[in-house]
Every structure is written in C-alpha cells, then in structure tokens.
Amino acid sequence: MHHPLRKLLPLVLLSLLLAADPSPAASEQDSRKTTLYGMFHRTPESGIIFENPQEPDVVYLPFDAKTIMGDSLDIKVQVQGSVVDSFARNGKTYRVLTVDSVRPMAAEYGATTIADGARAGLPGTDAAEVHDYRNRQCYLYPRYAVLDRQAAYSDGHNLRVVARTGADNPDAVCENLEGRPLFEIPNGGDFAYAGLSGDTLFIRNGRADAVHGLMAVDLAREKQTLDATVAPGASVASGVLRYVEVEPATAKPACPAGKTALRDMRLDLRTGKATAAGKVTCQ
Numbered sequence: 001m002h003h004p005l006r007k008l009l010p011l012v013l014l015s016l017l018l019a020a021d022p023s024p025a026a027s028e029q030d031s032r033k034t035t036l037y038g039m040f041h042r043t044p045e046s047g048i049i050f051e052n053p054q055e056p057d058v059v060y061l062p063f064d065a066k067t068i069m070g071d072s073l074d075i076k077v078q079v080q081g082s083v084v085d086s087f088a089r090n091g092k093t094y095r096v097l098t099v100d101s102v103r104p105m106a107a108e109y110g111a112t113t114i115a116d117g118a119r120a121g122l123p124g125t126d127a128a129e130v131h132d133y134r135n136r137q138c139y140l141y142p143r144y145a146v147l148d149r150q151a152a153y154s155d156g157h158n159l160r161v162v163a164r165t166g167a168d169n170p171d172a173v174c175e176n177l178e179g180r181p182l183f184e185i186p187n188g189g190d191f192a193y194a195g196l197s198g199d200t201l202f203i204r205n206g207r208a209d210a211v212h213g214l215m216a217v218d219l220a221r222e223k224q225t226l227d228a229t230v231a232p233g234a235s236v237a238s239g240v241l242r243y244v245e246v247e248p249a250t251a252k253p254a255c256p257a258g259k260t261a262l263r264d265m266r267l268d269l270r271t272g273k274a275t276a277a278g279k280v281t282c283q
Helices: 004-019 170-176
Strands: 033-042 048-051 058-062 076-089 092-104 113-119 127-132 136-140 144-150 157-163 183-185 191-197 200-205 212-218 223-230 235-237 240-246 261-268 273-276
Touching: 033 092, 033 170, 058 076, 127 170, 136 170, 136 191, 144 170, 144 191, 157 191, 223 261, 223 273
Parallel strands: 058 092
Antiparallel strands: 033 048, 033 076, 048 058, 076 092, 113 127, 127 136, 136 144, 144 157, 157 183, 191 200, 200 212, 212 223, 223 240, 235 240, 240 261, 261 273
C-alpha cells in the first residue's frame, strides 16, 4: 500500500528543525518513555502532529508515520512512546516522538458524551464532569473520580472511587482509574452511584422511586457513616443529608398492622452523625 505520509513527514520535520530557534539538544531526561492522551491532526502541509490538551504550548511530532493510520486521526487516543528530541519555535515547544503504540480511547466507541457541571445522584450533591460511555459513567470531581460500570453478571453496578487532582488528565483518569481505591463494590447487586457531597459518597441499593437502601461513606476518613432503609426523596443541603428512614421492625411495633413506621432524619456530613428530626409517623 502506498503511504505518501512516509515521504512527506521527514520533509516536514526537517523544515521545522531548520527553522527552529537555536537551543541545546534534548537532554537525557527528554529521551524517556511516556504515555500521552490527546489527538493526532493533519497539518496544512500534510504532516501529522499530536496535541495533548494538558500541554497547550507543546506540539509532538511523531517520527514514524507508519504507526499513524488514517483511522487514528482526530479521535482521542492513548499514545505510548519516547521523546527523542525537542526544540522551540515561535513560542511553542516541539518534541519529536517515536511512537510505540496508539490505542483509541474507549470514549470513541458507541454513544459517548461529556457534560461539565452535571448533577448526578441525590438532589443537592456536587456537580461533576461526567463522561458517559456506552456501558459506564465516569464522574470527575476536584479530589475524586468515580467509575460506575454496569455489572456483567447482575442488574447492579461495579463502583470504584479513587483520589485525583485537577492536574490529572480527565481522559486518562476515566480510562485507567488506577491507584488504590478509596471505595469499591465489585459486581454489586442492585447498588448504584447516588452522588458525592464534599468527601461523602452516597450509594443507593434498589430503585430510587421505592423504599431502598442508602449508604454514606466518608472518603477522607474511609469510614461508613450511614446504612439505612429509606423512603424516596432524600436530598442534601448545607452539609446535611435529609432523609426519611423506614423504622426497623421491633417486638413492639410502632404502627398498626399494614402501616409503615417512618421518621425524618438528618445526617451531618461533617461529623458523620445521624439524628432524628421528628417523631415516628405511620403511613
């Protein structure tokens, strides 16, 4: 198969190198294995460049065009390779990259959307940047990332939470979600993600429009602060979870037969303590 890019790319690299500002050759530190996330684009001169949104002032020049096929252009990819040279020109840093592998990101398969400032879970929980994949959702917060994946062998979800920083590449976080999890439910029955407020993670067990289980976990302290059966309608406001708890059955029922005992409750998310906010009612 004829690849015109193989002939054009060395010419593009040579012209860029000749026009570059005088600068020392790349140090040994520059010649290192690296993993990048971004997009390959074709230039007006028919060359190919790679741009990483985390490095707006850096342009990568792939040295071996054979590894860059047409179906890898203009989609998000993971690139592994080594930086073998670098130079500056017109206020930008150019890095010559030998490419070992190119892998399309999972976000490119199926119907995928990215929504910033989206609400997920209980009313009043924190807004997130949500990466919505075909069979999973990734919720990005300033200090945490939550991956909610449809379980393979049940109607529930696999949940995994890790710590992150704002400097992390969002695509890399959602693709890998590496590191020791702060919280994890593998193949978790009817469990589903119900939002995050500050350091408190909420997990729902069952349908939101019926009586269901509600769990709260303080991620900073890695401690569960709530495990209750609740009626629909829980919400968060001003650092407090407000919910209606279904009172557990006792030897001396609080309500007549056929009635359900309910009590308004409050969970202080800072202290992790739950208190009653009213008397038991029968419904």
